[in-house]
Amino acid sequence: MRIGSHAVARMLGVWREGPGPAHQRLSDRLRLLILDGRIPLGGTLPSERDLAEALGTSRTTVGSAFRTLVDSGYVSTRARTRATVRLPDGPVPERPSGTDEGTIDLSFAAPAAPVRILHAAFAAAVEQLPRHFERHGYDRYGTVELREAVARSYERRGLPTRPDHILVTNGAQHALALLARVLLAPRGRVVLDHPTYPHALTIFSEARARIVPVALTPNGWDAEQLEAAGRQADFAYLIPDFHNPTGMCMPSSLRRQLRLGCPTVIDETMTDLALDVPHPEPFALHSPAAVSVGSVSKSIWGGLRVGWIRARPSLLERVEKVRLTTDLGTPVVEQLATAYLLERNQSRRPEMLRQLRSQRDALSRALSEHLPQVHAPRPAGGVTMWATFPEPVSSRLAAVAPDHGVTLAAGPRFGVGGAFERHVRLPFTLPAPQLIEAVRRIAQAEQALTQGVTGIHAPARMA
Numbered sequence: 001m002r003i004g005s006h007a008v009a010r011m012l013g014v015w016r017e018g019p020g021p022a023h024q025r026l027s028d029r030l031r032l033l034i035l036d037g038r039i040p041l042g043g044t045l046p047s048e049r050d051l052a053e054a055l056g057t058s059r060t061t062v063g064s065a066f067r068t069l070v071d072s073g074y075v076s077t078r079a080r081t082r083a084t085v086r087l088p089d090g091p092v093p094e095r096p097s098g099t100d101e102g103t104i105d106l107s108f109a110a111p112a113a114p115v116r117i118l119h120a121a122f123a124a125a126v127e128q129l130p131r132h133f134e135r136h137g138y139d140r141y142g143t144v145e146l147r148e149a150v151a152r153s154y155e156r157r158g159l160p161t162r163p164d165h166i167l168v169t170n171g172a173q174h175a176l177a178l179l180a181r182v183l184l185a186p187r188g189r190v191v192l193d194h195p196t197y198p199h200a201l202t203i204f205s206e207a208r209a210r211i212v213p214v215a216l217t218p219n220g221w222d223a224e225q226l227e228a229a230g231r232q233a234d235f236a237y238l239i240p241d242f243h244n245p246t247g248m249c250m251p252s253s254l255r256r257q258l259r260l261g262c263p264t265v266i267d268e269t270m271t272d273l274a275l276d277v278p279h280p281e282p283f284a285l286h287s288p289a290a291v292s293v294g295s296v297s298k299s300i301w302g303g304l305r306v307g308w309i310r311a312r313p314s315l316l317e318r319v320e321k322v323r324l325t326t327d328l329g330t331p332v333v334e335q336l337a338t339a340y341l342l343e344r345n346q347s348r349r350p351e352m353l354r355q356l357r358s359q360r361d362a363l364s365r366a367l368s369e370h371l372p373q374v375h376a377p378r379p380a381g382g383v384t385m386w387a388t389f390p391e392p393v394s395s396r397l398a399a400v401a402p403d404h405g406v407t408l409a410a411g412p413r414f415g416v417g418g419a420f421e422r423h424v425r426l427p428f429t430l431p432a433p434q435l436i437e438a439v440r441r442i443a444q445a446e447q448a449l450t451q452g453v454t455g456i457h458a459p460a461r462m463a
């Protein structure tokens with residue numbers, strides 16, 4: 001696959017800013033794009049001349065960056081052929097992110113499993129399983145048990161919901177992909193809060209949608225801008241409940257007022273993770289046409305791979321039909337276990353919320369101690385902090401961080417057009433001692449960067 005110079009320039013975004021020589025910034029940023037999978041392996045890069053022209057920089061800068069990539073094994077060259085993207089030889093590419101011994105993985109924002117209650121849930125699920133043996137086991141809407149449990153959890157949150165308003169999916173990501181297929185035509189406009197959840201961006205780009213980012217500022221959502229953008233859009237995707245990556249929560253007054261004027265998908269993946277504030281009311285309480293997407297990945301465990309869509313039955317019928325081409329249903333045991341957990345309100349366990357609160361506070365204190373120049377507001381919920389550095393160092397920091405024993409998700413992953421180069425998402429899902437050590441390592445990496453000592457060759461993968 002040949003990758004055009006303008007496509008590479010778009011992916012690079014604002015690569016030029018930051019400390020150190022330009023060629024090094026360029027090669028670090030290209031390397032991160034390769035490791036993130038945004039520049040595909042086996043793809044061929046544009047010529048030095050074309051890329052230099054598209055970037056408005058010198059051929060020498062591009063040439064030096066390419067040479068660094070060749071030397072570190074990320075690009076191969078042969079006479080009269082274009083530079084081809086690859087990974088370095090050796091054991092490194094086979095190792096999944098974060099499994100290098102001693103490396104602290106901050107690229108994932110999801111908690112470990114609550115072992116005891118999961119055991120109990122699966123034991124109960126296996127006991128109930130024989131009830132399902134008489135039928136074929138394929139159910140594209142999900143089991144009655146889980147649809148009832150999810151509907152009841154909405155009722156507890158004050159939103160009348162029937163089981164036929166629920167379709168069970170294999171996680172929220174699956175739900176978003178199905179909804180994009182039903183609601184989004186190629187070239188359709190998608191309004192979203194910016195920054196946003198990166199894998200949603202991937203879904204919308206693959207659907208060839210036109211993305212209309214509306215900035216989520218330190219003061220939160222801008223109703224006027226969202227409504228203006230919504231009037232011209234085909235689809236809106238918002239994360240009002242402890243937003244990933246900022247952790248912000250949309251105030252109730254805004255939920256009441258906001259009218260987007262286009263099909264709106266509300267991602268409620270984090271809704272149960274209220275740390276300092278009451279649990280937010282469902283967005284659909286005030287916007288009955290809104291489609292809600294839920295999941296137990298953050299509140300219980302990602303390995304369950306269970307999520308859902310709450311929508312009117314006529315829309316769910318369309319979702320059920322497109323589902324046919326990708327999968328034929330969610331595993332029954334996992335659904336029964338999830339129903340058991342939801343019926344017992346296990347997605348809002350006080351001890352889990354207490355632990356997240358104390359991890360968040362430990363991260364916050366470590367940042368003040370080791371990286372006092374970084375601004376990282378303490379979110380009232382969710383699992384992530386959105387840290388702002390004084391300089392646009394994010395991609396380079398994520399590129400060098402593995403050399404210092406920590407993997408990071410760089411800010412530009414959470415936006416379009418190369419935005420958020422001063423930001424890094426920091427999850428607080430690991431135990432406090434690891435978070436403190438991770439911050440110490442990030443501080444070391446940042447210092448190495450600003451001093452221009454970046455002889456990095458170890459990869460970091462984004463999750």
Ligand SMILES: Cc1ncc(COP(=O)(O)O)c(C=O)c1O
Nearest residue numbers: 171172173197244269295297307
């Ligand atoms: C906002 C948001 N939506 C969706 C997902 C995907 O969730 P699931 O694991 O249920 O597919 C995530 C996971 O990180 C997320 O943060």
